[in-house]
Amino acid sequence: SNSTRTEMFVHPLSNPGAAGICPEMLEVAEEASRAGDFNLAVEIYSSQLADLQQPDRGLCLRKADSLSRAGRISEALDSYCTAASLGKLRPEELQLLVETIARTLREKELGIHATVNGSNKSSSGEDGFQNSGECEDDEALDLFSCHLCKCLLHEPTTVECGHTFCKRCTDDDSVTNCVHCKQNLSRKEGLPNGRRINVVLSGLLDKLFATESKARKLWIEGEDSWKKQNLLDALEKYNGAVDLGKTLHLEMQNFSQRNLALLKLVLRMIIYCADDGEIRQTTAACGGRSVPAELLDSGDLECSLCMRLFYEPVATPCGHTFCLKCLERCLDHNPNCPLCKENLSEYLASRGYNKTLLMEEVLQRYLGDELAERKKIHEEEMKELSNLNQEVPIFVCTMAFPTIPCPLHVFEPRYRLMIRRSMETGTKQFGMCIADELKGFADYGCMLQVRDVKFFPDGRSVVDTIGVSRFKVLSHGQRDGYNTAKIEYLEDKKVEGEELTELLKLHDSVYDQANGWFTSLKDNMKSQILSHFGHLPSKDPDPQASPSGPAWSWWLLAVLPLENRAQLTILAMTSLKDRLIAIRRVLIFVTRKRPR
Structure with a gap:
């Protein structure tokens, strides 16, 4: 409990004879205080102050003391501020505030519930300290506040x-999940180099909120000195922080009992540092900092690789930011x-390229026009990449055929890019051609559809594709290191009447021949x-149903021991009859060649 001296101490009035002061009412207020009804005392002092032309310094201090005793710390600080503006405060005038804070801290540490005016309130309750600075409601925090410590991001x-x-917040062992999305965070031992500061965001915060950033840094250095029991250095740092006069959050709830002596020093220091008798309060910036538009330059948010405004910015584990692509x-x-x-091998293996949400928000909120322009450029590029008639990406590797699976092992950087783009644009298609010494790649090829991509930790991938349709190359091109082509799709010319009857007869005969050849193969070859x-696909009732002809003919072409050039000639044919005749020739040849 408080000492009798502190309880009975009443600040003298500056002007006891002023019109509006009622000695009887002040007597009632003192009586209420002695009885422990501090809220009643506050009401009386407030009504007395309201009746005065000029606020009375002593009356402000009496009201402030009563508010302190009622546990209404933030309101008490307002009242002490008013008194300070009427005349510089002396340390002894804050005796009651310091002792109330000290008691509240002791109770908070011991988990005691203090009884205020007969109602039970936790010592850290709604009228306790936390409201003297901390944003209770996360919604009230602005973009640049850390949602763990509720202060301006420091070393983000x-x-x-x-x-x-803040880096120091995530270094705390008790932080195992993200408070926003609840995702599990890597343990310290899983980060050999520890968490790194986001270089771009750190520079941005220092530029936009220079004074507050500096004050926050000093405050944290003060806290570190405090923990090491280096009290004089802590005092100097806190002094510097308060001197900068920016909104800071005095984390009183973290002060332990053994540091109460320093707490008194800090409060005194705040008074001594006050300019012209005005106390600068230490409160968190709830509700938002204003960003000076003239300080925010799109050049601060530029990717060092493409030299353009960040688009889908991602931060690497080493703290650098780039556009995702x-x-x-x-x-x-x-x-x-x-x-x-x-x-960054591990980062590459996890493929954890999550966008830096704060950076995205800053771009949208403060550089909206520039971002819209950047997005437009990106969308135009995507649209261009999606046009599979104008410019088809060409993978130069092997023969591919309609309906036939074509698994690919992708390791070259240019093809990694090509596959990724085909997935991002949503086309999931690219052309496959064999190489040509003169032109780079052949004049005919087959479009492949990506069915699945499996990535390896080092960035290589196995891509499961299947042949879709044939094409003829009209012109050869290049883009970002890989080949491209302007193409036209090939379709078989349909026949009718007598020609169709002939075709069906030929179709059935070549199918039976193919089946005979496959059945006669040795077991190891067959398997x-x-x-x-x-297996050999079944015979089509209508061989002209597909623009590419029957699936079994492509299966056969893929498995027959034929050179690429010969396969290419047959792939390019748009007459099913010619294709079947060519296949029959090959079948006759391989059947004769085989040793009996």
Whole structure:
């Protein structure tokens, strides 16, 4: 409990004879205080102050003391501020505030519930300290506040899910999940180099909120000195922080009992540092900081790889930021950070490219027009990449046929990019051609549809594709290192009447011949074909139903021991009759050639 001296101490009035002061009412207020009804005392002092032309300094201090005793710390600070504006405060005038805070802290530490005016309130309750500075409601926090400590981000670090916090907050062992999205965060032992500061965001905060950033840094240094019991250095740092006069959050709830002496010093320091008798309160910035528009320059948010405004910005574990697409292209060639050369193999393996949400929000909110322009450029590029008539990406590798699976092992950087783009644009298609010494790739090929992509930790992938349709190359081109082509799709010319009767007869005869050849193969050869291509597809009732003709003919072409050039000639034919005759010739040849 408070000492009798403190309880009975009443601040003298500056002007006891002023019109509006009622000595009887003040007597009632003192009586209420002695009885422990501090809220009644507050009401009386408030009504007395309202009746005065000029506020009375002593009356303000009496009201402030009563508010302190009632546990209404934030209101008490307002009242002490008013008194300070009427005349510089002396340390002894804050005796009651300091002792109330000290008692509340002791109770908070011991988990005691203090009884205020007969009603039970936790010592950290709604009228306790936390309201003197901390934003209770996360919604009230602005973009640049850390949602763990509720203060301006200091040494911001972006975690795996894309959310950003102060580095020192995430270094706390008790923080195991993201408070925003609840994703599990990597343990410290899983981060050999620890969490890194997000370089771009750190620079941005220092630029936009220079004074507050500096004050926050000093405050944290003060806290560190405090923990090391280096009290004089702590005092100096706190002094510097308060001197900068920016909104800071005095984390009183973390002060433990053994540091109460320093708490008194801090409060005194706040008074001594006050300019012209005005106390600068230490409160968190709830509800939003204003961003000086003239300080925010799109050049601060530029990707160092494409030299354009960030689009889908992602932060690497080493703290550098790039556009998602730019980073992916760099990692196709080399698993190191493009800026600091730190190895990013694990990051590449996890493919955890989550966008830095704070950066996205800053771009949308403060550089909306520039971002819209950047998005437009990106969408135009995507549209261009999606046009499979104008410019088809060409994979130069092997023969591919309609309806036939074509598994690919992709390791070259240019093809990694090509496959990724075919997935991103949603076309999931590209052309396959064999190489040509003169032109780079052949004049005919087959479109492949991606069915599945499996990525390896080092960025290589196995792509499961299937042949879709044939095409003729009209012109050869290049884009970002890979080949492209302007194409036209090939379709078989349909026949009718007598020609159709002839075609059906030929179709059935070649099918039976093919079936005979496959059946006569040695078991090991047969099982090899089956494991790669499956069984010979059944005969089509209408061989002209598909623009590419019957599936079995492509299966046969894929498994027959034929050179690529010969296969290409047959692929290019748009007459099913000619194709069947060519296949029959090959079948006759391989049947004769086989040793009896």
